[in-house]
Amino acid sequence: MFNFTDINQDYLEKLVDFLYSIAWMYKVLNTQYVKENVLDENRQFLSLLEHIDLNDFVNATEPQNHHPLELQKLIENVNYFRINFDIINTESWKCNNQQKRMSPKKLYEIENMSKLINEICKDDVTTLVDLGSGLGYLDEYLHTNYGYKIIGLEGSAKNQEQAVKRQEKYYAESIGKVKHVHHFITMDSGDFILNEVDDVNKVEELSEKLSNSSTSDIKPPKVALFGLHPCGDLSIVCIKLFLNIDRVKKLIFSPCCYHKMSGKDTDYTEFNYYPLSQTVKELESKYPTNPFLRPFLRLAGQQSPIKFKEMTEIEHFVHGKNMFERGVVEAILMDNETSKRINNTTFSEGRLKFEDIKVKYQLLDKSTSAPKQWTDEHEEKFNKIRNLHPKGEEMSENLFCLQTAVQNSCENLVIMDRIFYIYEQMKILNLNLKVSIKKLQNEKLSPRCLILIVEKS
Template sequence: MSLPQYFENPEEYFDESLKFFQEYDYLFSNPNTDLLVHNILDRITIKDEDIDVFNKDFDLSSTDDQFLSEFFNKLKKLQVFYDDIGDNSLENNINVPVSPKKKHEILFLAKEVKEACERVGCDVVVDFGSGLGYLDQLLFETTNYKILGIECNESHYVGAKIRQRKYHSSSTEHVKYIKHTVTENSHENIEEFLNDKFKNHREFCITGLHACADLTIDAINLFLKMSHAKTMVIMPCCYHKMVEYGGVFKNFPLSDCLKGLFSKFKGGEFMRVPFLRLAAQPPSVDDKLEDLVFNLLSRAVLQKFAFKHNCKLKRKKRKAVKTKNMENNFEVYIEDATTNGFTLIKNEPSNDDDKVDNPKFCLEELMTS
């Protein structure tokens, strides 16, 4: 692994990282919506109350405040800095209706797959979680490799085949799609798919764009089981969705070096779902910071109310509160949230006196929280 200059080996790096995570575990060991429930803001001891964090030119890491400066100095020591990857020669070969971020990922993953296949002589690429086939079609058009796209989602599988017939008809003999849920025991299925679709194939490469949750681990295990799998290029995603049992993840940590330190620092007490969600967060935001803070704190007020009354919040719809034209008006937020967005579900009562059939929001209490 690439290490910052301060460390000579992975064990030193893991040790320092776990010390850092343990020291600041209160910042991430619970969901962000619970920050008022656990009084997280009271533990962030920023003395300069005149800091204007909403100023577009404000740099949080450059402040003289002791708490912030210590935090960022420790963080900087742990950060790995990568060289600029430069321009992509495939850029003119992609025209798909996705965000610039997704297009960037497709372009550069395709480039890595192409180079990996050239090194070991693969003539087939097996794409785990192929989605609508954007990566597969780009790979075929730029390499002429045979592609086997494996997708578990029915609508994505059907969508990929429709797109292929409509936009990439020349690829139908070389890019094949299979509906299948990949598990660590799928090696025989994959061999059958390959022999059926590409009878004279040689070695193959395993790839995956946004290999969600445990799919990356399954891919590694399958790679080790299949003799014709010669290289693998995977972009993992959504670590927080990994299989867990009582807060302990089935496949984390994998490293023998990290396992010992993980036990030493009792990492299982704080490196849970909220911690792993950090890996899926963008380093910067395009939205106004004021709006994001307002939305988070408003939602946190609802969470605190539910916690106080031994309830949990349940969304009535995917986008519980439409904040776009709300102008950060808390009263409007609460009205919309309690009327259209959320409902209260009573937790198991501790005694008969605590039993309430239909818990209700109290607007007056919410407004004065």
């Protein structure tokens, strides 16, 4: 395990090598692994988990002697690449439903994110800008508890309208101090943001009142950008806006949904913002093939292994069956066919059967979306897969278990790519930056629990 402050290029190089060596675990989406023969080609390794407690394996803090050597080596590598982030202690947290109609997860994240934002901003920031503010829950909490003026920018007009209605109904006293704005945030949003900040602070009105003073004495308010789970490209936009707007002094956000980043092509063989840093670009370019594609980014954003601690053997079987089913459906489709899950259908007991697929999925023409009928040819393809993988449910869950075990390593590469980009830009732009990452304590309640913090001095 490494401390965050000890991460260097050598760590990244070794991490990339390790992830490349296990690329078969994540090289295709989990709807395609049956079609792409991942189970068949890696049957021997997957079978190593046949008599292993999956819960024990994915949460192992060190290699276990009773595990096969290959699994011991995998756990050894996973634990080697773990990063010791600063933990935000939330043991005393209680579900205080101050906000309306929120789940315990949302309340937990909002309460603790607000505390962190205030801790970082209280000394020199008066105005906050929420990038991707949704219905405005976090904005209202921050204003109510800490008094900040806030601009909430939201790309969905529907969400922004609902945020305004909520504000008028529940938090009318914040009108004029918390402003919900419909705006699709891009790299060019800097001027728009500063105009909104000045508007909520009424800088021009203040200047008129102080006409007897020199306007040069009136300093515009310092600004912090924040975001709770900005998806895809938005987290990169957060970073670039922060770096390029002088008045923005703090950046606090928790990234998620890495796989939703935009691609340079429709097949997502390259992404616009991954890898982001020149360091990781060079490390990944040395390989003849690139496995760090959308399935990898999806795994990096998958929830941590913490929930495995409580899964029963039956729950593992059901999960594996569900995963196997989706993979088999994709594998038996003919050219120009797709399928749609029929609502309100449930699993039959026992192993997956062709009748389950016929009941649960509507076959469709891919070009016209017209309904089609499952045929004997589909059933024949199903039977071949079923005979090849009589324990496909267990093998699928074993694959998912391996993916879950290495999820942390995958996310570390994505996070460190962004950190190294910030360091690279710090030199180019001649900035003095402090970079840190905090981690919420309760991973079970908040699976996307890493918070990136960057401060200008």
